[in-house]
Amino acid sequence: MIRSRRIALALLLPGLALLVGGVVAPSLVMLLSPPRVETGEVLDRLGRMLSDPYDLEIIWRTLRVGLVVTAICVLLGFPTAYLLARSRSRWAGPLLALAIFPLLLSNVVRTYGWLVVLGSNGVVGRAITALGISDEAPQLLYTELAVVLGLVQLFLPLAIVTCYSAVAQVDAGLDDAARGLGAGRTRTMWSVVIPLSMPGIAMAATLVFAGAVTAYTTPYLLGGSRQRMLSTQLYSYSGVTLDWAAASATAIVMTVLVLLVYVASTLASRKGQIR
Amino acid sequence: MKRRSPVAAALAVLGYIVMIVPILFVVATAFTDGETLRFPPEGFSTRWFEEATSYQPFTDALVSSLQLAALSTAVALAVGIPATLAIMRGRLPGKSLVEGLFLSPLVLPELVVGLALFQQLMLQMKLDNFQALLIGHTALLLPYTVRVTGASLVLADPALEEAARGLGASPLRTFFAVTLPVLRPGIISAALLSFVTSFNNVPISLLLQSRDFRTLPVTMLDYVQQNYTPIIAAMSTLLLAGTVVLALVAERVLGFARIFGGINR
Numbered sequence: 001m002i003r004s005r006r007i008a009l010a011l012l013l014p015g016l017a018l019l020v021g022g023v024v025a026p027s028l029v030m031l032l033s034p035p036r037v038e039t040g041e042v043l044d045r046l047g048r049m050l051s052d053p054y055d056l057e058i059i060w061r062t063l064r065v066g067l068v069v070t071a072i073c074v075l076l077g078f079p080t081a082y083l084l085a086r087s088r089s090r091w092a093g094p095l096l097a098l099a100i101f102p103l104l105l106s107n108v109v110r111t112y113g114w115l116v117v118l119g120s121n122g123v124v125g126r127a128i129t130a131l132g133i134s135d136e137a138p139q140l141l142y143t144e145l146a147v148v149l150g151l152v153q154l155f156l157p158l159a160i161v162t163c164y165s166a167v168a169q170v171d172a173g174l175d176d177a178a179r180g181l182g183a184g185r186t187r188t189m190w191s192v193v194i195p196l197s198m199p200g201i202a203m204a205a206t207l208v209f210a211g212a213v214t215a216y217t218t219p220y221l222l223g224g225s226r227q228r229m230l231s232t233q234l235y236s237y238s239g240v241t242l243d244w245a246a247a248s249a250t251a252i253v254m255t256v257l258v259l260l261v262y263v264a265s266t267l268a269s270r271k272g273q274i275r
Numbered sequence: 276m277k278r279r280s281p282v283a284a285a286l287a288v289l290g291y292i293v294m295i296v297p298i299l300f301v302v303a304t305a306f307t308d309g310e311t312l313r314f315p316p317e318g319f320s321t322r323w324f325e326e327a328t329s330y331q332p333f334t335d336a337l338v339s340s341l342q343l344a345a346l347s348t349a350v351a352l353a354v355g356i357p358a359t360l361a362i363m364r365g366r367l368p369g370k371s372l373v374e375g376l377f378l379s380p381l382v383l384p385e386l387v388v389g390l391a392l393f394q395q396l397m398l399q400m401k402l403d404n405f406q407a408l409l410i411g412h413t414a415l416l417l418p419y420t421v422r423v424t425g426a427s428l429v430l431a432d433p434a435l436e437e438a439a440r441g442l443g444a445s446p447l448r449t450f451f452a453v454t455l456p457v458l459r460p461g462i463i464s465a466a467l468l469s470f471v472t473s474f475n476n477v478p479i480s481l482l483l484q485s486r487d488f489r490t491l492p493v494t495m496l497d498y499v500q501q502n503y504t505p506i507i508a509a510m511s512t513l514l515l516a517g518t519v520v521l522a523l524v525a526e527r528v529l530g531f532a533r534i535f536g537g538i539n540r
Contacts, residue, residue: 002360002361002364002366002446004363005365005366005367006363007446008364008366009367011357011358011360011361011365012357012358012361012362012365012367012373013423013482014353014354014357014358015354015355015357015358015377016373016376016418017455018354018359018410018414018417019376019377019379019380019414019417020376021410022392022410022411022413022414023379023383023388023414024376024378024379024390024398025393025395026388026391026395027383027387027388028390029391029394029395030387030390030391030394030395031387032390034394035394035395035398035399046416056289062313074291075286076286076287076293077287078291079282079283079284079286079287079288079292080286080291080292082283083283083284083287083522093386093532095291096293096532096536096538097441097522097526097531098291098294099291099294100520100531100532100535100536100538101288101518101522102294102295103516103536104471104475104518104521104522104536105298105475105491105514106474106475106492106511106518107475107477108477108495108511108512109298109301109514109515111295111509112301112499112507112511113296113297113298113299113300113301114297115312115499116297116300116301116312116508117297117300117302117312117314119312121312121313121314122310122312122313122314123300123314124314125343126313126314132464147497147511149293152293153293153297154419155295156290156293156294157294160290161283161537161538164535164536165538167512168538183338184278186328189280191473194492204350206333210382214385214386214478215525216385216386216477216478216481217477217492217496218413220420221496221499223498231384231386231478232372234387234390235388235482237483238386238393238482239481239482243395246417247390248471250386251326251384251386251390254384254387255384255387256381256383258383258384259382260365262382
């Protein structure tokens, strides 16, 4: 125990200063009153954004892609985590490592793979023309499908790791008990394993959604300017056209979207604990 | 488990295909002898690896990225470990507020933080972009540092520290002789995790780039948009190889799943 409050504060101070000065304060200033922008212009721009069909399409696309990616990551990630956590095979360890490994690898490298797969001279296009399905390779890059695939690849390891920790905490004896009492495989899954792993599944969904709606590399490389999302739009305002009122307005929409999901997930997990 | 569910197994296989197969195609195309990115590759050669390793923007950016990752990891540990001690062992007013603040870099979108630092630190305060990058990256790493070292501090019995103090050890000596050895795995985990996170970061590095100091992922991203040559495939394969080496080192030191997945098997 650190008895003196003064020493505790002294230990904390550098970290606090870095977070307040290096994250929280600059972000608040940027969101509310960026430099070289007159007061009220950000809110004005935000109002116009929320009534402009082009901007609304970007917001809606970001939301839609986020939701689809989250659903797919949970749908693929939970079963994978379940099998890995319950398996006694000697392959379970290496397979778990293989699922975690992409987390260490640069997003640029991982997303670049889809250019090779989906590009005009890529794997899928060449296969389609070679098999004679179509004379011309279909346009796969710069579509919403490409962005969704890229983001699923990016966030699936996170979903697996988060679900794995949840499933591993559920006593495997409960599965056996349910099966022993006559429940089928499907019923055991839906009435025992999934409800007990729910906090982990919800956490995985939150992390994936927040990551998917703020990711930059993947929408930039696979969506391009045809599939603008909030993140690519934010960068184009802040790094290319230097329209800082619009950049702040876009940043506000993005931040609110992410904060809402975190708040909802925190409230839901609290409710779950009380029950 | 006695019988595996075929549906779950099918979904898992699909998941692995999506996660891994695109990376394998990158490696395959890197060894092409042709001029363009296509599959199947034309011929076999290592010429694009020679191109990648002799292309100066990439080698400069690699050095920049390594420097930034090493330095921000070191600063994040130097600032984060004392903060972890204060949060977990001290009696602090407004503890939940402090904990919330330490999570803030995880909750705020990184592009938002990047733009904020560009405006406030580089334009308003006239810091150069390396200083701004160091602040941004260090702040981004702090939550990981605090959480990971905190998790190993939970395992340390405070009674041992009290005993050392009771036997006359100074607070500093108690820290180095009793607390630090327990924290060691946490510190190693936090360091590896931080290094990888900083090295791979795009949003903050993108907004805080300058002509003199650019990180490798940002340089590669820029290159991909302008050229369609397999040089990026070669560079990606080299990064993949480096990452595999790091993962193997992590596995030997402490256990790979434990460090990067937070999983104890």
